[in-house]
Amino acid sequence: MKQKLNQILKETFGLSTFREGQQEIIESVINNNNTLVFMPTGGGKSLTYQLPGIYMDGLVLVISPLISLMKDQVDALNNLGIKAELLNSTVGPSERRTIISNLGLIKFLYIAPERLNSFEFLNNIVQVKISFVAIDEAHCISQWGHDFRPSYMKIKSFLSSLKKKQDFPVMALTATATKKVRQDIVERLGITKYREFTKGFDRKNIIIIVREISKKEEKLSKVMEVLEKTPGSGIIYCSSRKAVDEVYENLQQKGVKVGKYTGALTSQVREQEQNNFMSGDYKVVVATNAFGMGIDKKDIRFVIHYNLPGSIENYYQEIGRAGRDGKISYAVVLASYGDTKIQEFFIENTYPSKDEVLKFYDYLYKDFSIGEGNKAIILKTHNIMAIESGIENDMKVGSILKVLEKYNILKKGVSEEESEEGFRGKGITLLKSKLSHSDLSIDWDHQKNLEKESYYKLDQIKKLLFYPSCRKRFILDYFGDEEDLKDMPENCQKCDFCIDKNKFKGGKVENLVPLSAFEIVLELLEKYDNRFGIMVISSVLYGSRDKKVLSWNLDKNKLYGALGDYNLELIVGLIEALIRYNFVEKSSGQYPLIGLTETGKLALYSEEILKQEESELQSFLAIKMKGSNFKKYKAKKEKPAKTPKGTTKLETASLFKQGLTIKEIAEKRGMTSLTIENHLVSLYEEGNLELQYVLKLVELVNIKKVKDVLKEYFEFGVEKLRDVKDILEKSGNSDITYLDIKIAIIMVEKGDI
Structure with missing residues (x-):
């Protein structure tokens, strides 16, 4: 067998050797084993079903959702002299009938899952010898997968029907699947005995760099730095079309040969932009995650994520488009915690609450009594329905409609005869008569679990990018690549954490x-x-005077202010270190809580348990605080000294750090309290007064309220502070001062909140 496999590899595919793991997978399929393959993008998955397909007798059925990828692979196989065809929405009725009537002459048939259960296809496929069925992008079948597709749910029944006539192995392949998703794939395909291969998630030639940047100007500057220093081409992924336009226009103005790719462009323009990139006319493409499927360009040397990626699955799939030729390439993330708000917004609007779904359901059926409404037509846009229903968010309306469609309560779209002239929307058809809320067959627990899973994935991407730890090791652990994890050295030397760690002598940190x-x-x-x-x-x-802390009487606890000599960032770092090393646990969801693990409880009574991990805890904290030169944030406790009047703002800073109030400093220096306030605001803005001291001037709850007002009413900046104060007073927040407003504006600009 091995000799024949090597012969096909060389003569058909023009390759001299298999990549790591490929031969084992191929032999597993040939030996009639159900085979699960988890390999990253660019890892050589397609060869693992194409080569055994050539070796074995019969037709190979490849189920795939990716139309462009299907065409590329079918063309490539036909160019190699191997008969391949495809069946998807691009194939017309006449051509489809020709292909189906000639299945016995085809070696590889790529088919979209939507086409599996047509009577015409089923009637013919059962008469053809099947060597095996390969299911590409298998994560699409899992409810926990990042790209769940209902059409994939048809595959299990299709396989059952086919297996009544003959036996054959099933392959399931994907580049992105956690352990939870893998188990779901197995259950939903009805596979019992199988072999599993998890290979190649350690992209050894890709260096992962994370740069915590929040300001747009700094991000754009860093993008240009990467472009200037890195030869070859690259992709810049943005989380929104607006960000794509900003980056694209900035690079255009600087003379960069740049293209852009978003779902808002027509299919013809998208195709032209992709072709320009593939041919080398563009150095870089700025895109949403709509770009990249089927991209196999060898000289992509960098992938930049301008915003926070939506999940580790998406992130790792996207960076896998770099370095396909094995040469050193770079994956650079330019993100901050502020970017997580975009993802939280998407999650919040993707998973409407039970109350919101029921409210909208009542709106759709408002003109009907119980038992009425079946087959009724609604011709309204999402925006109109959002306003009329009180949901007030057309994105959430779209998500609610998906939930109701999922449970066959309605379907999107109406026939041309049922539509009205001038109506530009798709319309809605109600599929069931009106029911009481208790009779609706919606699995609310399942919906809630999907939301929790999304928050969990967001939490994981935060950990990957913002927690001080080896990025590569975290990824391998996330995808369960135990073999690569076992072979990885303690210091991977291929991520910014490990590269920075090398700078510490002997790997030890003070x-x-x-x-x-x-x-x-x-x-x-x-x-x-x-x-x-x-x-x-x-x-x-920290000893904060935040209203929440005071209203809940948390300031009465004996540990209130116990770490007040440190800044807030360092205290947060302490807690995150304890989470990282399993002394403290954090719940999932939008508002996670923290508590002690069993190890944490034991450590309270046995200091030795904590002592054993002290080196790792301190290393974690040092890397987390690297922007502060690894120094303690501790105020100097100097004795107050007499200060001459009229000295600089720095004198005000010195007195404030010694613990004097604004009023005391004003009296001491012979100035007004307003002047001292302005000194402190200016010092903070210039970087001469640390956040720990600023937070002693204001209450966080007030700052957050100002931030909300700025976000809603002052997207393009504040001209008069009075305008902000007026809005706050109208909403019942007259106690918020001008000092609060000034500091809030600067905190937002600095990304400190």
Whole structure:
């Protein structure tokens, strides 16, 4: 067998050797084993079903949702002299009948899942010898997959029908599947015995770099730096069309040969942009995640994520388009915690609450009594329905319609005869008569679990990009690539964390805090186990005067302000270090809570348990605080000194850091309190007053309220502070001062909130 396989590899595909793991997978299929293949994009998955398909007798059925990829592979096989055809929405009735009537003459048939259960196809396929069925993009069958497609649910019944006539192995292949998704794939395909291969998730030639940048100007500058320093071509992924336009226009103005690709463009323009990139006319393409399927350009040297990726699956699939030729390439993320708000917005609007779905259901059936409404037509746009229903968000309306469509309560679209002249929307057809809420067959628990899963995936991408740890090791662990994980050295030398870690002599880091700082955190969490999130616990330890802290009487706890000599960022880092090393756990969802793990509870009574992990905890904290030169954020406790009047703003900063109030500083310096306030605001804006001191001037709850007003009413900047104050007062927030507003504006600009 091996000799024949090597002969096909060389003579048909022009390759001299198999990539790691390919031969084992091929032999598994030939030996009639159901075979699950989890390999990253560019890892050589297609060869693992094409080569055994040539070796074995009969037709290979390849089920795939990707029309462009189908065509590319069919063309490639036909160019090699291997008969291949495709059946999808691009094939007309006459051509379809010709292909189906000649199945016995075809070696590879690529077919969209929607076409599997047509009577014409089923009637013919059962008469043809099948060597095996390969299911590409198999994660699409899983409810937990990042690209679930209902059409994939038909595959199990199709396989069952086919297996009544003959036996054959089934292959399931995907580049992105966690352990949870893999189990779901197995169950939904009805596979019992199988062999599983997880290979190649360590992209050894790709260096992963994370740069925490929030300001647009800094991001654009970093993009240009990457382009200037990196030969070859690249892709810049953005999370919105607006961001695509911004980056595209900026690069155009700087003379870069750049294209753009979004779903808003026509199919002809998209195809032209892709062709220009593939031919080398463009150095870079700026795109949403609509771009990339089927892209196999050898000299892509960098992939930049301008915003936070939606999930690790999406991120790893997208960076896999770089370095296909094995040469060193770069995956650069330019993101900040602020970028997570975009993803949270998408999640919030993708998974409407039960109350919202029922409210909209009542709106759709408002003109009908129980038992009426079946087959009724609604000709209204999403925007009109959002306003009339009170949902007030057309994106959420679209998500609600998907839920109702999923449970066969309605279908989107009406026939031309049923539509009205001038109506530009698709319309809706109600498929069932009106029911009481209790009789609706919607699995609310399932809907809630999908939402939780989305928040979980967002939490994982945060951990990958913002927690100090080896990025590559985290990815391998996430995808369950145990073989590559076992072979990876402690320092991968191919991610920014490990590269930075090399800078520390002997891999050791000077302790930033005493061990007792970690113990104080654990002690406070024993009292407030799973009651609050990271920021509330940090605020208590910091000694914040935030209204939440005071209204809940958290300032009465004996540990209130226990770590007040550190800044808030460092305290958050302490907690994240304890989470990373399993002393503290964080729940999933939009508002996660933190509590002690069993290890954390034991560490409260046995310091040795904590001591054993101290080196790792301190290393984590040091990397987390690298922007602060690894120094403790501790205020100098100097004795107040007499200061001559009329000195600089820095003198104000010195007095404030010594603990004097604004009023005391004003009296001491012979100035007004307003002048001292302006000094402190200016010092913070210029970077001469740290955030830890600024937070002693204001209450976080007020800052957040100002931020909300700025976001809603002042997208293009604030001309007069009075305008902001007026809106706040109208909404009942007259206690918010001009000082609060000034500091909030600067915090937003700096990305400190």
